[in-house]
Structure formats: C-alpha cells, structure tokens
Amino acid sequence: MRLPVAIINMTNQIKTWMLAAILLCCSGAQAQTKRSDDFRAKYQLKEVVVMSRHNIRSPLVSGSTAYMRVTPYKWFSWSSPGSQLSLRGGVLETEMGQFFRKWLVGEGLLPDNYRPEGDEVLFYANSRQRTFATAKYFSAGFLPFANVEITHKYEEDKMDPMFTPQFTKMNDTYRQRVVAEMNALHGGPQAWMQSVQPALTLVEEVIDMAHSPAALNDTTHFWYDDTQFKLEKGSEPKMSGGYTLANSVADALVLQCYESESMTAFGHELTQEQWRAICGIKEVYDGLLFTTHSAAVNLAYPLVSRIREELHREGRKFTFLCGHDSNLASISAALRFVLPETEQALELHTPIGSKLVFEKWSNGTEEFVAVNLVYQAVGQLQNRTLLSWAVEDGLQVPQVMPIAIEGLTANSDGLYRLADLDARMTEAMAEYDAIEDEPNSVSVPRNVPVNAPQTYTLDGAQATNSTRGVIIEHGQKVIRSH
Numbered sequence: 001m002r003l004p005v006a007i008i009n010m011t012n013q014i015k016t017w018m019l020a021a022i023l024l025c026c027s028g029a030q031a032q033t034k035r036s037d038d039f040r041a042k043y044q045l046k047e048v049v050v051m052s053r054h055n056i057r058s059p060l061v062s063g064s065t066a067y068m069r070v071t072p073y074k075w076f077s078w079s080s081p082g083s084q085l086s087l088r089g090g091v092l093e094t095e096m097g098q099f100f101r102k103w104l105v106g107e108g109l110l111p112d113n114y115r116p117e118g119d120e121v122l123f124y125a126n127s128r129q130r131t132f133a134t135a136k137y138f139s140a141g142f143l144p145f146a147n148v149e150i151t152h153k154y155e156e157d158k159m160d161p162m163f164t165p166q167f168t169k170m171n172d173t174y175r176q177r178v179v180a181e182m183n184a185l186h187g188g189p190q191a192w193m194q195s196v197q198p199a200l201t202l203v204e205e206v207i208d209m210a211h212s213p214a215a216l217n218d219t220t221h222f223w224y225d226d227t228q229f230k231l232e233k234g235s236e237p238k239m240s241g242g243y244t245l246a247n248s249v250a251d252a253l254v255l256q257c258y259e260s261e262s263m264t265a266f267g268h269e270l271t272q273e274q275w276r277a278i279c280g281i282k283e284v285y286d287g288l289l290f291t292t293h294s295a296a297v298n299l300a301y302p303l304v305s306r307i308r309e310e311l312h313r314e315g316r317k318f319t320f321l322c323g324h325d326s327n328l329a330s331i332s333a334a335l336r337f338v339l340p341e342t343e344q345a346l347e348l349h350t351p352i353g354s355k356l357v358f359e360k361w362s363n364g365t366e367e368f369v370a371v372n373l374v375y376q377a378v379g380q381l382q383n384r385t386l387l388s389w390a391v392e393d394g395l396q397v398p399q400v401m402p403i404a405i406e407g408l409t410a411n412s413d414g415l416y417r418l419a420d421l422d423a424r425m426t427e428a429m430a431e432y433d434a435i436e437d438e439p440n441s442v443s444v445p446r447n448v449p450v451n452a453p454q455t456y457t458l459d460g461a462q463a464t465n466s467t468r469g470v471i472i473e474h475g476q477k478v479i480r481s482h
Contacts, residue, residue, distance in 0.1 A: 032103060032357065032372055032400045033389060039413055043361040043368070045107045049310045049319040050100075051303065053328055054134040055353035056089035056259060056381070058082050059252040067248040069214040071207035073266045076256040083157075085133040088259055091384055092353060092376060093134050097141025099387035099398055106389050109317060113145040119315060121146075125322035126163035127154040134353070135322040142320075162306065163323035165290055165299035165330050170233035171438040174294070178237075179229055181292035192284055193224055199277040200224075200246055206268045207249065222246040229288075233437075236326075237289040237299070250281035254346055261382045272346070272378065279346040290326045296333035297431040303327055304334055308425040311360060311369070311418065325350040332356070334428045335421075336406040337371065344377035344399060351375040356403070361415060368415035371403040 059067060059075075061082030068075060079087040104110045121143070125135040132152050139148040153160050186192035200222040204210070210220050223242035230238040253265055254275065263270055270278075290299060297304075303321065310319045328350045332339050337356075345351040354375035361368045376398050379385065388395035404410070408420050 032359070032374065033397050034400075035107075040107075042413070043363050043415070045104075045109045045359060046362050046367070047311065047317055047319075047360040048100075048104065048109065049307055049358040049360075050321065051307065051328060051331060051356040051358075052134065052138070052320060052322045053325045053350055053352065053354050054085060054089070054128075054130040054322060055093045055096075055137075056086045056255060057130045058084060058086055059255060060248070066214070066245055067252045070209050070212045070219065070245070070249055071266065072211050072213070073208065075252065076260050078259065083128070083130060085130040085137075086259055088381075088384065089130070089353070090133060090137045092381060093137035094141040095384070095387050096353065096355075096374075096376065096398065097138040097143075099141075099389065100138075101142045101144075102389040104318070114143060115146045116143070116148070116317075119313075120317045121148065121320075122151065122310070122316065122318075123148055123320045123322075124151040124162075126160045126324070127152045127156060127158045129157055131163070131322045131324070132156075135320060138320060138322075162302045163321075163327055164236065165324075165326045166236050167231060167233050167295075167298050168301070169298060169432070169435040169437040170231065171436050174435055175231050178231055178292055178295045181294050182229055182288050185288055185292065186284060189227070192288075196224070196281055196284055199250075199281050202274060203246070203249060203253065203278060203281070206253070206265050206270070208266065219245075222249075231295075237295060239285065239289060243285065247282050247285040250278050254279055254282070255352075257346070258352065258378075258381050275346045275378075276348065280348065283348050286325060286329055290329040291333040293333055293336070296330040297428050298435060300327070300330035300334040301429065301432045303331055304425055304428055307331070307358065308422065308429075311358060311422070325354075328354065328356055332403075335424055338404040338406055340373060340401045340403065342373070342375070342399070342401065344379070345375060346378060352381070360418060367418040368411070369418045369421050370415050371405065371421075373399075373401045373403055375399050 058078035058080050059065070059082060065082070080089075085093075101110075105112050105114075123135050123139055125131045132150055135150045139146075139150065142148075153162075183189055186195070204221060209215065209222075212219075214220075222245060224246065226241035227243050228240050230240060257263060257265065257275060263272070263275065290296065303323070306321070310316060313319075325347075331337075332349075339349040341348055342351060347354075350373075352375075354373060357372045357374050359370045359372070361370070376385075376387070380387070380396060380398065386395050387398050389397070391397055402414060405416060405421065405424065408416050408424065410416050
C-alpha cells in the first residue's frame, strides 16, 4: 500500500506543530549515553529517578471490546489476557533493566551486582498487572543479585490513586478553563479533525471495516463530530463519541504491529510513516485528555510531588515508578517539559515502555538535573534486541533524547539547576493548591450510594484508618503515606 498524499500532509502538519518545541531543545545537551570524560571530570552522578510507562500489553479489556467487531479479520493471538503485559513486553523490559544496570555501573553510581541496603532503592508500581510486571521484569535485569520488592498498595488490577490521572479538585470555572484549553489544542477541533481524517480512512481500509460485523449496524466509518469531554471530580478526564472507537482500534493495531514482529496489518504492508499516522490517532486522543496544562497540574499532582520528594530524599540512589503513558504526558504538561518528537518510534512522544529519566548530578558545590526520554526503537521492540551502554557486538543502545524545560535555561553541559526544577515543581503544586474545590462538583460513582461516606478513595470506596494514598476526607484531599 502506498502512502496517501493526505497522510503525508498530516505528517508535515504535525512536524510544523512541533517545530517550536524542537527549537527549544538545547543543542549542547548530552544524553545519557554520550557523557564525555570532561563532563565526568566536572560532575558526579548522585541519583536517578525513573518514571516509566509499562511495556507491551495486549489490548485493553473495557466494555464490549468493540475493536474486534470492526474488522472481518482475526486479530493477533496475544500471549497474555486482555490489558496485561505480554511475554514480549516482559523480555523487552528485562533488556531495558540490563541497559540501566550497565549505564549506572559505568557512571559509578552503583557497583556491579549491586545489592541495595536500607532505602537506597525504591520500586513502586501501580497495582495493574501490566505496571507491576513491568517493574518486576525491569528489576530482574537491573539488579539480578537482589530480590527486589515491588511496592504496590492495592489488590491486583486496582488503580492506585498515585498513578491515576484523576481530578481531585473541581469547580465550574476551572472545568470551563480546562475545556477551553482542550478545544484550543492541535489548532482547534476543526483542525485536528481534518488532520486525523486521512489516518482514519487508512485504518478503515486496512481493517476492511466495510465488510466487518459492525457494518451490519451501519458502522462503516469512524466518526468524531460528536466528541464531548466529561471532567468530574474523582474521575479521569473522559471523551465520549465515535472517536473513542477509533482510538481503541488504533491502539490494538499498533500493539499487534509490535507483538507480531511485522509492519504488515491484515495483508497490508505499511510504512513506518503510515504507522506513525495511525499512532497519531491515539496521540490526539491522549493529548486532548491529558496534556493541557490546567488539567495536568491536577491530574499529575501526586506524581509530581512524589518525584520532587524522591529527588531530595537522603540516601536514595535509584527510584523506579511505573505507570502509564498518561502519567508521562500529564507530568510533562504540568512541568512544561518540551517532549521531543521521537525518532525510530511509532508514537510521537511517549513510546511503549518509555521512561522519563531524571539524573541528579553534583559538581561538589551545586546540584543539577538532566531529564531524558529513553525508549526502545521499533526494530529493537520487534527484534528483542539486547541493549547496552555502548554499541558492542550484537548489542545496541536504546533511543535517548534530551528533554528541554520551557522557561528554564540549561548550562553549557545541558544540565538544569536542581533548584530551578524544584521551583518549577513547587509552582505546579501551588497551581493545584489554588484550585478551589466546590463540594457540588463531586461526581458520585454509580456503585456508590448517594449517602456515601465522608472519607473515601478516589474511586468512591470507603476509606478506613489503614487506607493509604490519596483520599477525600470531609471534602478535602489528603495524602496518606505508607
């Protein structure tokens, strides 16, 4: 299948949107794998904090799995139940853990075959199977001589409020501001709808939607002109309308591409540029919901405060937090990170298994930080390529791209003052604190009675004295630590 001109136009438009962000990137920045001897003579690595997205999973199980009905073809036979980390995802995450081990041993932060003492290392994952398993596989590659405990706080496949991008404050004025920012993204509704149409048409042809079981009910095309947003306290931002189906199908297609080791979908040989266009369907969906600044300071508050805490924790050497792409996106939007346009990836900003890596360096008198996006290239995902700190026989380096921080100035070595990043985090947290919380904006979940308890978790369940995480107590947000 040749690349349609309309898809090329869409890709060019996306590149135009990203041009300003690319210009902000510091040309002198040295990513993880390219630190020079002169750099190491000036700085010592003191700590690393990783905010990870889970690795390859099977398609999400939600509702009626409608994505299966829009094609007459049989989908890939997944190696894991719905929503869970795939076998390939586990292998890939182990390889990524080995890369981090080689890197940090090479930088002198950790000895080889390191066994943590006390609280030097923390692994904390959302309680979803795919996030917990990602952290477990990473730890096996990272610390093979240590039986690392993965901290998680809820039953299997329950969402931990720390990693749930939910609104914990809401009022009508704030809601209107967030919706206004959502409507302004991607050039406004008409612009993003027009730009995404070629990709939707491509997907309809690839999956042969016209001859699918869904076509019997006149669902022969993807639609998006009924898109509406729902922003309620105690819930993630939600989108309703036909575009949610397109998002689910694009998600399943891309995961099938990774898992099947093929750039072919249902007999259609697609280029990487076409796959990026298909991924763009999901990127628009996630971007609208999670990347407006006003929404992000609310959604990412627990993780922003936790990362800030970790960067100042005495004795900590390494922290691994594992959640979702929405976590990476909302953290970046809250802190005004300029995520680079990825290379050798299908996703534009937060590839599967990608990591926001915070490196804390010291020159003996002051502390600095670098932030990188680390991920495996498409070929490395499909070929399960072994990774290392430097290119060796049979080994490759993953993709490492420096992240610029809007409004902050890096020094000539590409590092930001930790005090400046700390001030940015404090500013984002203050923006959250300034949001007025109106009791009448609470959305009561369907399974919670109207006379719900005064103390409850963000999913509406009653909280007890032993409940940890973010809770609502008498109308106020409270974070109970472990």
